[in-house]
Amino acid sequence: MGETITFWVLAVVSVSAALGLVLSRRAVYCALMLGVVMLSLAVLYAVQDAPFLAAVQIVVYTGAVMMLFLFVLMLVGVDSSDSLVETIKGQRFWAIVAGAGFAVLLGLAVGNAVLSPPAGLLGATQTAGGNVPALAQLIFTRHVFAFEVASALLITAALAAMVLTHRERLTEKPTQRALARARFLTGGSVVLPGPGVYARHNANDMPALLPDGSVSELSVNRVIARHDVEDERFPDDPKLAEAIKQAVEEESK
């Protein structure tokens, strides 16, 4: 009975989280949703006599893999939320049809199979003295070769990640002196404030002006603008203030 309740609760949670993963626009939310699904699954593993896997699921997936995902998200830019407008004609429709069809087919297959009540793992683990020793026995005897190969794979993958993300420096690293020279040679004598710092102009949150003096909507940083609106901190220039408000309004639509 306990298992049934657990299952139904977690099934609902995991399916909704999965749907959330697919539907949410922000990649960070997606990552969180995925985390939820993984945790739910970890519990389900535990319920199904796989305590070791449950632990590994939490450690490896929610611990390592998810962290990696979030890390890359940060690297790529958290603010970039996806547009969910489909650009390939018919892709979404057919994807849903195929997905639903596939799910129905799998469901039918499962339904078709006449299943006896589960045998349970008690018999398999009893002799070894528990789930973990039983798994260990199998992994280090029968599947030792696969295990070694898997470890080689992991090392290779680690190397690959390093090689792929490594950027070969083609030129000498510019010194501060060289950078300063370059800046002045191009005519920009004013030292502009760094991004993310509030400053009267040139600032990240300050909209840029187009050649005709109007405000470029595109130049408004949505994240900072939202904070500006929430905290009612507007620049003195009414034109700029208006632009920031508009950007936030559009964002919330």
Place this chain on the structure above:
Amino acid sequence: MEPAEKIIQHAGGVIGVSWLMIALPLLGAAILLLGGRRTDRWGHLLGVAMSLASFVVAVLAFVELIGLPEAQRRRGVELFQFIPGMVDMGVLIDPLSISFALLITGVGSLIHIYSIGYMSHDPARRRFFAYLNLFVAAMLLLVLADNYVGLYVGWEGVGLASYLLIGFWQQKPSAATAAQKAFIVNRVGDFGLAIGIFVIWTTFGSVAYGPVFGAAGGADQGVLTVIGLLLLLGACGKSAQVPLQSWLLDAMEGPTPVSALIHAATMVTAGVYLVVRSGAIFELAPTAQLVVTIVGVVTLLAGAIIGTAKDDIKKGLAGSTMSQIGYMMLAAGLGPAGYAFAIAHLITHGFFKANLFLGAGSIMHAMNDEVDMRKYGGLRKFLPVTFATFFIGYLAIIGFPLLSGYFTKDGIIETAMHHSAILGWLAVVGAGITGFYMSRMVFMTFFGEKRWADDAHPHESPAVMTWPLIILSVGSIFLGGYLILGNTFMQFLAPAVGRPAELPVFHFFSVPGLATLALVAVGAAFAWMKYGRAQVPVVAPRGSFLTTFARRDLYGDAINESLFMRPGQWATRFAVFFDNRGIDGLVNGLAAMIGGTSGRLRRIQTGFARSYALSILFGAAVVAGALLLVGNL
């Protein structure tokens, strides 16, 4: 009919080496053609020598042949295997072939000699003699071969020589076209001859004369008729008989000795030779024989009518040649009774027509190569020898009593009359027309006032040209009487072609003979009134419908053009179009279709990984579905 004698294999003697008759001129031609410019100086002499040598061999073979008893006068000489199992090449010397050989080499040599003078100013004289020698060799092969394939080889060989000689002045487009036309029209005839040979082979399993004629009696009459008609088609092509007559008039583009030798005396008579030689087949196929006579009569009238309207002296003579060969063909279609007359007329015609043509050549030689008789006139004073010989030829051809043509043509008319009155009377009418157009020619050329251009200075030709004329005129006077009177020639030919049940007797005063003479006289008188006494306009008057009809060669060319040439051109254009657009278009279209399809299919590869993933999912779904289905079945 008596069956022809068997062929007896011969070895030794002159007959044993009679192939030299063919080989010598062939060698001459080869030397002259391969020798190039080196032989320019003495090439013409070599040509004449080879022709004369051939003549000598022919005479010696003739002497040897008549030394044999009559029943053994068909001598075969085996030469070599041409196509193993099918054709053994050999020479057949019998009265028929030796008559031809004598005519070809004799008249041929005279024309060779004449050509020395006639072609003396031509830079390509050597080549001319090479071609003449080639012709003589091919013609001799035609008549001497002992089988149909050998005859066919010679048959096409003379066609080649004729092509080369008509187109001798090939830089003239008209000459080149005429040569081409002659060859192609001849090929149509050859088509018939070839099929005829095929039928002979499939019927008898042999193409040699002896075996074929020996077995002819056992063959179905229908098959024999087919063979006869096919051979006749070949004969029509070579002998310019209706409906394949159109090339002969154009062939006059060649040098005049060529017209004399090939297109009057020898080659064009090959059709008559073929019909007479195949007598054993024709005699068993009366329908074919009837068609032969009809073709003969139609052509003798058509040729004569064409002859009446021609102002070009050579074309006039060409029309007359057609007409005379029509007589021979008529006679050849009459069976053994006519063969002797056909061949006799062929021989006498060879003499007087060569005489006339060479005379015409002599006139042209004197008149800056002018051929339009309206620009002649009164030439008898300037060209006395030519006039004399031409006049003898003229008298011979119109059948003036006691000259050659009188005996041979009368013989034909009488035999035809005996056979069928309609044929006979039509032949008589033809003779009358002959009287008209030949008289017209003589009057326009030699009588009346001079109408030639100021820069023409008529002069008699050199001796090398006049002596052949004189020799030919002697033949034109006496040969006919010698051959016909007492049936000399018929008796001589009998071993080869058989003889009729009763020998004809020559009547000097028969009804057809007198009628012929009367009609000829009327024709000549009419010609005198129009062209002798009256002024001949220099430019031809328009003339009536009939005149135009005759001038345009009875619309023969027009018929050929509208029936064959234009549809042919249309078919050619269509075929080329069909090949380029139809077949090749189909192929290229297929290629373009495949290219286009793959170009469109290529678009499926959008490069979007998600599209590919979608198709993978679909595939997976299909596989899953299939598994489910199979599992449930």
Place this chain on the structure above:
Amino acid sequence: MPWLSTLIAVPVLGAVGVALLPKGNDKLAKQLALVVSLVVLALTLVMAVQFSPRGTRFQFDETYEWIPRFGVHFGLAVDGIALVLIVLSAVLVPIVVLASWHDADGTGADAPPKRSVKTYFALLLVLEAMMIGVFAATDIFLFYVFFEAMLIPMYFMIGSYGGAQRSYAAVKFLLYSLFGGLLMLVAVIGLYVIAEKNTFMFPELIGAITDPTTQKWLFAGFFIAFAVKAPLWPFHTWLPDAAAQAPAGAAVLLVGVLDKVGTYGMLRFCLELFPDAAKFFTPLVLVLAVVGIVYGAIVAIGQTDMKRLIAYTSISHFGFIALGVFAMSQNAATGATLYMVNHGFSTGALFLIAGFLIYRRGSNYIADYGGVQKVAPILAGTFLVAGLSGLALPGLSSFVSEFMVLIGSFQTYPVPATIATAGVVLAAIYILWMYKRVANGPTTEAVAGMKDLNGREKWVIAPLIALIIALGFYPKPLLDVINPAVDKTLANVTVTEFTPAVPVADQKGAGE
């Protein structure tokens, strides 16, 4: 002595030698190629003399295991038919080498950019080896390998050294041939599998297929390949393009020898391996052949390009050959085999002389010529002789073969033979009209300075003309070799013996 392997090896080694010469030795490359091809010719003639027509069918037999698992052998041997075709190839190659002396130099008016000269001659020698191999192969798989491998050198010769549209022509040639070749491959494999003899050796496969339906399918596979190769109407459209674009020498080998593989294959494989199917398909093939004869001739008349015209005449001639092969008559088949040889010589001569003309005038178009006979009489004269051989004038070699084909087919199929004979009239039109437009009439300005044949060119043409005339009068040596081979070939097809309706009692005796 392994004659046939030697004959294949010598040109291959020669080709390697020519190709390995250092750059800039063009003249040496040509001389070496000529010497090698002459050596091959000499060897071939020595071999041909040792051939005994009345001996066993396949002579100079050599068989080595190649792929034992599938029973594939490197099997070489010749019968009379193959022998004369090998002699034809061996005779033509030195002539082509000599004729192509400047073809690859790129000095002609509309010549392609200069390309490697030695490669051209190396390709020629490779092609020679392939041609000898394809005729000598007794293993069907080996035959197939040579059959396809032949395409490669020819493809490069057309594609790299041809006229303005060379790449179109080369690709078309290759695709057509591959299409046929692949169908044949299917049939070859099918034959192997169905025959269940575990061998590809031709003599052992004779009579192996008895089921009529199977025979028909396999026959179709082989026949289409050969019909494309030959080429038979309506598979012919690649030939005019390929022949017109190929350099003259390559065109000679293409039409003179390569295409013969098609008709040779019909005679050797289609008839003997599938006799019943051959009989079944005979009416169809005869129709194609006769249509090809007349159609090829008519289209040839309408051509404006000299080389295309000659190519179309060949299509007409291949119709005659196919007619002879499938007429199921001994005379016709012998004639067809002789025709293959004679056609090689006469069309070869025509192509070469056309090549000389084009080299001088720089144009393929007939309309650009006129009055050549006046300025270059020898050139025009040889052109005429070659042309007359093309129209089967008696006394020239083609006549004998055409006559035998026609008379032989007339024995069995009179109507097609009669229509085919009409092609003879058309032949006169296309040859003479072309000759008239090129050589006769007033000399045009562009032709006025044309030089007559030089010494090298005379040496090219003289042997061909000599062969054409000699074989025209005395074809017996060839016929003696071909006849027994054809007899044995047709022995498997159960040809009804030819019996005349009114047999002559005794061929010779009638006179004695």
Place this chain on the structure above:
Amino acid sequence: MTTHYLVLSALLFAIGAVGVLVRRNAIVVFMCVELMLNACNLAFVTFARQHGNLDGQIIAFFVMVVAAAEVVVGLAIIVTIFRTRRSASVDDANLLKY
């Protein structure tokens, strides 16, 4: 009960697949792939229990290992692509077409 687990697994798998197909952000696509892998793992674990045999768990374990390796390499690739193209959209990487 097993059936329920399996149906859940199928459902998650299908949702993941649809996600792969409809999302353009490469990272999200990757997450959906992980979801699919996890769905499979669930099925394996369920089967292990059903058959009373640890092989299912073993393979699930290996799947996790491989998935980890895959994530590492995949994310590295995404980073490199992002670095050169300033975009993580899978649709932008469509040069391999036609």
